[in-house]
Amino acid sequence: MTTHSSVVTRVATTSLPCRYGVFDMLGFIDDAGIEHVVLAQGDLASDEAGPPMVRVHSECLTGDGFGSWRCDCGDQLDAALATIAAVGRGAVVYLRGHEGRGIGLAEKLRAYELQDAGMDTVDANLALGHEEDARTYHAAAAILASLGATRISLLSGNPAKQLALEALGIEVVGRHNLAVPTRAENERYLATKRARMRHDPAADTDLELLGRYGDITGTDPVVIAQMGQSADGFIAARSGDGAELTSVEDREHLHRLRALVDAVVVGASTVAADDPRLTVRSVTGADPVRVVVDPSARTSPAARVLTDGAAPTLWLVGEDAPIPSVPAHVTVLRLPEQRDGFAPAAILARLAERGLGRVLIEGGGRTVSRFLTAGAIDHLFLTVAPVLIGDGVPGVRFSGADRLDGAVRPPSRSFPLGPDTCLHFDLRTGRAKGPAAA
Numbered sequence: 344m345t346t347h348s349s350v351v352t353r354v355a356t357t358s359l360p361c362r363y364g365v366f367d368m369l370g371f372i373d374d375a376g377i378e379h380v381v382l383a384q385g386d387l388a389s390d391e392a393g394p395p396m397v398r399v400h401s402e403c404l405t406g407d408g409f410g411s412w413r414c415d416c417g418d419q420l421d422a423a424l425a426t427i428a429a430v431g432r433g434a435v436v437y438l439r440g441h442e443g444r445g446i447g448l449a450e451k452l453r454a455y456e457l458q459d460a461g462m463d464t465v466d467a468n469l470a471l472g473h474e475e476d477a478r479t480y481h482a483a484a485a486i487l488a489s490l491g492a493t494r495i496s497l498l499s500g501n502p503a504k505q506l507a508l509e510a511l512g513i514e515v516v517g518r519h520n521l522a523v524p525t526r527a528e529n530e531r532y533l534a535t536k537r538a539r540m541r542h543d544p545a546a547d548t549d550l551e552l553l554g555r556y557g558d559i560t561g562t563d564p565v566v567i568a569q570m571g572q573s574a575d576g577f578i579a580a581r582s583g584d585g586a587e588l589t590s591v592e593d594r595e596h597l598h599r600l601r602a603l604v605d606a607v608v609v610g611a612s613t614v615a616a617d618d619p620r621l622t623v624r625s626v627t628g629a630d631p632v633r634v635v636v637d638p639s640a641r642t643s644p645a646a647r648v649l650t651d652g653a654a655p656t657l658w659l660v661g662e663d664a665p666i667p668s669v670p671a672h673v674t675v676l677r678l679p680e681q682r683d684g685f686a687p688a689a690i691l692a693r694l695a696e697r698g699l700g701r702v703l704i705e706g707g708g709r710t711v712s713r714f715l716t717a718g719a720i721d722h723l724f725l726t727v728a729p730v731l732i733g734d735g736v737p738g739v740r741f742s743g744a745d746r747l748d749g750a751v752r753p754p755s756r757s758f759p760l761g762p763d764t765c766l767h768f769d770l771r772t773g774r775a776k777g778p779a780a781a
């Protein structure tokens with residue numbers, strides 16, 4: 344439809360740097376005088392790259408502004424911005440005048456009062472003399488049409504929103520309900536939306552995962568490192584106890600990384616401290632080959648990687664290190680030692696010889712730091728837990744620079760993992776500027 348253009352006027356075109364990246368920010372006013380905002384990245388009109396991802400988001404001061412957990416608006420907005428920024432193309436059309444599903448802020452708060460007394464979100468609206476959903480999407484459709492985004496992939500769990508946009512001439516070629524955290528506080532609200540407002544039953548995690556891991560999927564060789572550390576940079580307390588430092592969401596992320604690689608590398612200290620299995624359990628995926636970097640062959644023969652046979656294990660030991668006899672799933676590889684351990688490049692070369700080109704350096708702090716210092720890492724995922732340990736086993740460490748302008752600032756982005764924040768550093772182009780060269 345081309346009649347939309349009379350409904351909205353574009354009044355400003357500027358940009359917004361925010362925690363997810365830099366967005367084009369466009370201001371609109373509709374014919375009722377209501378102001379709307381679009382946050383966009385990439386070319387929305389081009390059909391070459393397929394329909395852009397668009398979130399048509401209803402204003403929610405409590406959710407978007409205050410981080411309320413009574414609804415999922417804030418989480419939806421965050422997930423949409425993060426996914427669009429990760430993919431580099433798409434838009435959030437932020438609709439003012441939609442507060443409280445169109446009944447306004449004060450009325451929404453009155454509806455909350457009724458819900459506090461036991462009513463559900465639909466009945467509360469009806470009891471106050473409102474429709475269950477009073478929103479219209481004329482402005483949204485007009486804004487999208489003015490941007491040339493008339494074929495879109497809609498980020499929403501609400502089929503009524505799709506129908507409304509389609510009726511206004513926007514072709515919705517797919518609809519995805521982004522995954523957002525489940526919270527006890529909004530469980531009832533979300534259940535009501537599904538039961539009474541026909542919202543989608545399950546969240547679609549695929550898009551979010553594509554945003555997070557799209558860069559590292561495929562079959563090309565890649566070296567990924569991961570580290571979970573406290574906000575003050577430790578992976579464990581002084582006793583070495585670090586098992587519960589990061590969240591279950593971070594554990595799932597780690598298992599996803601394991602499932603994406605051919606081999607997972609750990610140092611002997613990590614095996615001694617945690618006795619990890621290094622298999623993929625929290626998600627579905629194939630187990631990687633397990634690689635223990637152990638120049639003096641001090642790993643206990645009782646360690647799980649040397650006994651459980653769950654996946655093949657490569658035990659990398661020094662040329663003269665004495666070793667016990669090992670079970671069939673363990674292969675002993677001998678490497679020449681350097682001043683302090685094996686050269687990361689030598690380890691990677693030995694793995695590549697065996698067809699293991701996709702490698703995850705999983706831990707601990709010293710092993711990851713050695714690979715980082717050697718400039719051998721393409722992607723670093725650093726999960727920061729909101730915890731202060733004060734002193735303990737250090738996480739990422741390297742010699743560093745005297746001045747801040749010598750610090751390593753590769754392209755990065757972040758995403759929440761439950762209470763933790765995961766920082767993804769893309770070190771591919773920055774290798775010359777990485778710690779190795781600092």
Ligand SMILES: Nc1nc2c(ncn2[C@@H]2O[C@H](COP(=O)(O)OP(=O)(O)OP(=O)(O)O)[C@@H](O)[C@H]2O)c(=O)[nH]1
Pocket residue numbers: 399400401402403404413414415416419441442443444445446450451454455458464468498499500501504520532536
């Ligand atoms: N009246 C009322 N409005 C609410 C309540 N909780 C959230 N809202 C408003 O609902 C709007 C968001 O609508 P939702 O039904 O949560 O989600 P949706 O936009 O339809 O669907 P998605 O695209 O999947 O997020 C926002 O404007 C919120 O202010 C409530 O209990 N009562």
Ligand SMILES: [Zn+2]
Pocket residue numbers: 403405406407414415416417
């Ligand atoms: Zn809300």
